[in-house]
Amino acid sequence: MIGFARAGDRLVCDGIPLSAIAEQEGTPLYVYSAAALRARYRAIDTAFGAYPHALHYALKANSTLAIARLMRELGSAADANSIWEIELARKAGFAPADIVFTGVGKSRAELECAVPLGLKAINVESAGELSRIESIAERLGRVARVAIRINPDIDAQSHPHISTGLKINKFGVARDTARELIETLGPDGRRSALKLVAVHVHVGSQITTLDPLRRAAGFLADLAADLQRGGLALEYVDLGGGLGISYDGGDVPDDDAYAAALIEEVRATGLPIVVEPGRTIAGPAGVLLARVIDIKPRDAEGDFAILDAGMTELMRPSLYNAYHRIEPVDGASRATRRYEIVGPVCESSDVVGRDRTLPELHVGDVVAIRDVGAYGSAMASNYNRRPMPAEVLVDDGRWRVIRRRQTLEDMLALEQP
Numbered sequence: 077m078i079g080f081a082r083a084g085d086r087l088v089c090d091g092i093p094l095s096a097i098a099e100q101e102g103t104p105l106y107v108y109s110a111a112a113l114r115a116r117y118r119a120i121d122t123a124f125g126a127y128p129h130a131l132h133y134a135l136k137a138n139s140t141l142a143i144a145r146l147m148r149e150l151g152s153a154a155d156a157n158s159i160w161e162i163e164l165a166r167k168a169g170f171a172p173a174d175i176v177f178t179g180v181g182k183s184r185a186e187l188e189c190a191v192p193l194g195l196k197a198i199n200v201e202s203a204g205e206l207s208r209i210e211s212i213a214e215r216l217g218r219v220a221r222v223a224i225r226i227n228p229d230i231d232a233q234s235h236p237h238i239s240t241g242l243k244i245n246k247f248g249v250a251r252d253t254a255r256e257l258i259e260t261l262g263p264d265g266r267r268s269a270l271k272l273v274a275v276h277v278h279v280g281s282q283i284t285t286l287d288p289l290r291r292a293a294g295f296l297a298d299l300a301a302d303l304q305r306g307g308l309a310l311e312y313v314d315l316g317g318g319l320g321i322s323y324d325g326g327d328v329p330d331d332d333a334y335a336a337a338l339i340e341e342v343r344a345t346g347l348p349i350v351v352e353p354g355r356t357i358a359g360p361a362g363v364l365l366a367r368v369i370d371i372k373p374r375d376a377e378g379d380f381a382i383l384d385a386g387m388t389e390l391m392r393p394s395l396y397n398a399y400h401r402i403e404p405v406d407g408a409s410r411a412t413r414r415y416e417i418v419g420p421v422c423e424s425s426d427v428v429g430r431d432r433t434l435p436e437l438h439v440g441d442v443v444a445i446r447d448v449g450a451y452g453s454a455m456a457s458n459y460n461r462r463p464m465p466a467e468v469l470v471d472d473g474r475w476r477v478i479r480r481r482q483t484l485e486d487m488l489a490l491e492q493p
């Protein structure tokens with residue numbers, strides 16, 4: 077059994093009881109399954125079959141060095157959203173030619189560093205950014221490979237905070253001005269310091285139906301075909317992030333249906349497909365272990381269970397009202413009770429799970445917050461001077477700490493009295 081599963085009363089990760097890991101490494105603690113990461117990557121890769129494609133793992137989901145390195149070892153390419161993610165990717169072994177640089181606000185300093193690297197593409201978000209890249213490339217005597225990100229005005233039907241493909245969103249070049257911008261590059265997509273290699277869409281994250289992804293792919297394929305007819309030699313189309321995952325057991329399309337839909341839309345262009353999946357690879361492969369610090373009465377029906385992890389370790393519930401399954405790692409057969417599961421931070425929004433029915437909890441119990449491998453540790457903060465949690469990777473029947481717990485000294489190393 078790969079990843080997280082119940083063995084009798086206990087929750088295990090690739091066969092190792094999570095209670096044993098928590099006992100030794102302490103809490104709050106992120107635990108990842110290497111086997112689950114590999115299985116997810118391979119399943120998506122296999123789903124595209126013989127159709128030319130490249131998976132660019134979205135580092136923003138989880139860029140802990142050992143995780144990035146594992147993705148590289150699997151043969152993944154990378155999507156980096158800042159110059160720091162690019163540097164991290166290079167430390168993890170990704171070659172510049174395997175990195176796409178995405179992001180709505182790339183600073184002058186970031187572009188100055190990125191242009192000379194020879195990345196696979198810088199995904200351009202505006203006319204202004206294109207001309208800034210050009211002036212840097214000209215000065216350095218380089219040709220920057222660029223992809224234009226187009227905002228297709230398609231509703232991703234996801235949470236408004238993570239939907240990016242509507243006209244009102246800040247992302248990409250508006251669909252009605254994209255042609256005009258591309259034409260400024262000349263009939264073959266080249267100026268002396270720029271080469272247009274692809275067009276790109278990303279309409280949002282945690283998309284759980286194929287329709288918006290299919291429509292975005294269809295839109296981009298039509299545009300690419302049109303550009304090809306005009307004589308432009310594109311190298312690929314970049315279709316953005318991957319599928320959403322099932323946080324609550326609800327249906328999500330499978331990898332085969334996803335890949336088939338994208339291929340069907342793009343095939344007529346003959347162009348390879350690039351995708352930038354993050355959540356669907358890393359999400360299910362991680363849990364956050366937390367210990368119950370206190371239990372106190374809430375109302376006639378239930379109690380507050382206060383954990384040693386909250387919005388500082390996992391921001392998703394507070395920020396998006398996101399649902400994550402929560403379960404005790406041991407003692408799953410106890411009688412149930414209702415809990416408002418909250419963190420230790422001084423904010424009422426610091427709720428990890430609202431109104432949950434769980435096996436009875438006691439102070440000192442360890443619970444697992446599920447499906448937090450993506451956008452979990454990557455979004456953690458030091459609010460309340462809480463240290464970044466430790467992270468552990470389980471691989472081949474053993475575990476190792478891949479990021480040690482931060483200390484106050486680590487934080488203060490940056491400060492002057």
Ligand code: LLP
Pocket residue numbers: 134136137155178179238278280281282283316317318319320352353354355356392396450451
């Ligand atoms: N490509 C681009 C240009 C993106 O902006 C994103 C995610 C991805 C790829 C990866 O998308 P994925 O395959 O993971 O859906 N913090 C939020 C998610 C923000 C996603 C931002 N962009 C959350 O916790 O739900």
